[in-house]
Amino acid sequence: MAIRRIVTAEDPVLRERTKKVSSFDASLHRLLDDMLPTMRDAPGVGLAANQVAVPLQVAIIEIDGKLTELVNPQIVKSSGEQVDWEGCLSIPGYVAEVTRAAKVTVKARDRHGKEFRVKGEELFARALQHEIDHLNGRLYIDYLDSLDELVHVREAEDEVTEETAAGI
16 A cells, blocks of 8 residues: 555646546555555545546545445435535645535445445535545535635634544
């Protein structure tokens, strides 16, 4: 397992739609195995493959010690609304309030190609939406009316959770 370099918002790979995974082989497993220590080192709670310059539909999320690996994920159902602070490992040091669905159901495949569904609420729902947005070439700042809405983490530390400050 290796720690890979996380690209920042200026890198064009973050604005491209990622490609569907068709081979559930050793190279996919190596990518997933590398993404976990990379995300933890950053530190964050989620990481999409294009954030390490690999344009594939692969993402991971780890919340409360539970790791979820997502290959070719799609949101199949969403409901409600939540507004909370959100950060990103590709936009280090900044957060903003972003409106997301309160609950989501995601269909994906695991590292072996087996299809599964996962339901998320609160931070997990936010992380699922954030990572799937990455895979579609979208960043959380695209939900803002202006980049003036970005707040430096130090300025918002009384209102921002540790997970949000770290980045999704």
